[in-house]
Structure formats: C-alpha cells, structure tokens
Amino acid sequence: MAQPTSLPNHEGKQVPDVTWPMRSGDDWSKMSSKTLFAGKKVVLFSLPGAFTPTCSSTHLPRYNQLASTFKKLGVDEVCCMAVNDTFVMNAWLADQEAENITVIPDGNGEFTAGMEMLVDKSDIGFGKRSWRYSMLVNDGIVEKMFIEPNVPGDPFEVSDADTMLTYLAPGIKVPEDVSLFTKPNCPFCEKAKTLLKDAGYEYEEIILGTQATLASLKAVSGYDTVPQVFIGGKRIGGSDELEAYLQGV
Incomplete structure (x- = not known):
C-alpha cells in the first residue's frame, strides 16, 4: 500500500472551502464547508473508505456510540468523511445504523487534498483516498488534529473516538456499555x-x-x-x- 510522503498538521488553520454534492432521497443538494463549520464546534474523523473493515467495525461505530457524550461537552456535530460518493456514504450510514453521525461524501477528494491528507492507494484498487485522521474544528479553525502515524498499511492508533474524548475532557469516565x-x-x-x-x-x-x-x-x-x-x-x-x-x- 502506498505511503504518504508527508502528513502536515493544520492546527490553527482554516479548513478548506469546499462544496459537496449531497443526495437525500430523490433530491440533490449541496453542502459547503462554510455552512458545516461556521459558528460551531465540530468533531470530524476521516477514513479510507465506507464498508472497509476497520472503518466499519470500530472507527465509525465508536464515534456513533459516544456522539451524545461529545455533545454534552459542547460539540455541535460529529462528522465522518471519506473519499466516496454520496450514494455509498448514505448506504453505509444506513447499514451501520449510525444515526448520530453526519456523513460527508468528499467524492472528488477536494477537502481531503486541501487538508493534505489525500494519499494514493492504487496498489489495492482504491485510487486516491483519505489518510486516517480526526480533528476538532472551532468556527472553521482546526483546534486539534490526531493524525495516524506515517507507517505502511492503515494504522489506527490515535484518530479513534476515545482519544478525541480524552482531549476534550481529560480524566473523563467513559460511559459504560x-x-x-x-x-x-x-x-x-x-x-x-x-x-x-x-x-x-x-x-x-x-x-x-x-x-x-x-x-x-x-x-x-x-x-x-x-x-x-x-x-x-x-x-x-x-x-x-x-x-x-x-x-x-
């Protein structure tokens, strides 16, 4: 699997200005990053792809499980992004029953490229995809990023929901299942x-x-x-x- 050459940290910077085509039922609409982030505190985690093993078994489900805890800590929205089209992201959301998550279909990879997180996974037939990371965004400014280490494969060590929760509330007792x-x-x-x-x-x-x-x-x-x-x-x-x-x- 192709390895990224660099993984820049964007803390303190404005998020990219991007508009995404969205599908809801039979209707098309558009969502802009300005609308998504302006005046809000947003947790966003980005991953290689919908329906992939780690993303489906752990990454998305745990954020969905802890979404209400994030909101009690002042987070307005918890978003999942992948370089997939809106049909794929909507189907995945329904399959996961992740009603607490907003999915963002960065199908053209524009936002991901603007975050300098677009990587080449052509060797496994994925084309360009997102490196795995998470971030806390305040009114469009990146406050904190957790970027997976620059090692071969698909590391999943720091972009998880519990790491973000600990950042927001050190020492917090994680809700029991x-x-x-x-x-x-x-x-x-x-x-x-x-x-x-x-x-x-x-x-x-x-x-x-x-x-x-x-x-x-x-x-x-x-x-x-x-x-x-x-x-x-x-x-x-x-x-x-x-x-x-x-x-x-």
Whole structure:
C-alpha cells in the first residue's frame, strides 16, 4: 500500500472551502464547508473508505456510540468523511445504523487534498483516498488534529473516538456499555428502560422475537426472564435488581 510522503498538521488553520454534492432521497443538494463549520464546534474523523473493515467495525461505530457524550461537552456535530460518493456514504450510514453521525461524501477528494491528507492507494484498487485522521474544528479553525502515524498499511492508533474524548475532557469516565434484553408489552421492561433513562444511561435494547430468541438470552445470561440488564459487561438482572444497583451507584 502506498505511503504518504508527508502528513502536515493544520492546527490553527482554516479548513478548506469546499462544496459537496449531497443526495437525500430523490433530491440533490449541496453542502459547503462554510455552512458545516461556521459558528460551531465540530468533531470530524476521516477514513479510507465506507464498508472497509476497520472503518466499519470500530472507527465509525465508536464515534456513533459516544456522539451524545461529545455533545454534552459542547460539540455541535460529529462528522465522518471519506473519499466516496454520496450514494455509498448514505448506504453505509444506513447499514451501520449510525444515526448520530453526519456523513460527508468528499467524492472528488477536494477537502481531503486541501487538508493534505489525500494519499494514493492504487496498489489495492482504491485510487486516491483519505489518510486516517480526526480533528476538532472551532468556527472553521482546526483546534486539534490526531493524525495516524506515517507507517505502511492503515494504522489506527490515535484518530479513534476515545482519544478525541480524552482531549476534550481529560480524566473523563467513559460511559459504560449498557444492553437491555426486553420483549413487547412487558411492564417490567418499561420500568427498566425508565430507570436507565432517568439515571442518564444510554442503552442498546435487544427485543426478543425480533433481534434475539429466548434461547439466546438464556445462553448469554443463564436466565429466561426479561428484562435482563447488562452494564459494563456485568449482568445486573431484572428491573428490581437494576433499581437497587442504581440506588447504590
């Protein structure tokens, strides 16, 4: 894979002035970088391509997961950019169910070139793509950049969501992952969801019968009743156990 010859840091500089064609439903529109960044605090991470392994398994999902935490810290928008067209980026966003992320299709690579992050990946059939990086932009000015090291391959060491979060709030306690197994029309499940919301937890709901089976629940938890709540990889239990847990936190 081709290696970049240089990776300039643009901290303190204005972001490139670029307009991107966007597709929403059956309609075309345009978004400018001025509109995206003006008067706002934006976290943007850029990656080699939609549907590629690291981008799909880790990079995008973690930013989507922490988007609400970023917003509590004053970030107005979390954006993902790639040198892909708008159809590809929209399809990837839908496939990832990353509703907290704004995707930017830098299909012609103009913004990426302006950031001096456009690299040649022709040896793997990609053509020109973005080097992996992330940045915090304040009112169009780059405050901070995390650029992956200039080594062969596709390094993923510093442009991740947790590194950006630590920069914004050193010492912050990263929110724990919460999963909740439920089934429709279950009052105890509704109680558990209310308890989590009131305590400020975001959670992934796994609905039996649509996303999982009772056998799956028993295999994971050892129990065949709902709700079953897991926080930080630890089984908490049902709604009463969750209530007791939250009172002790």
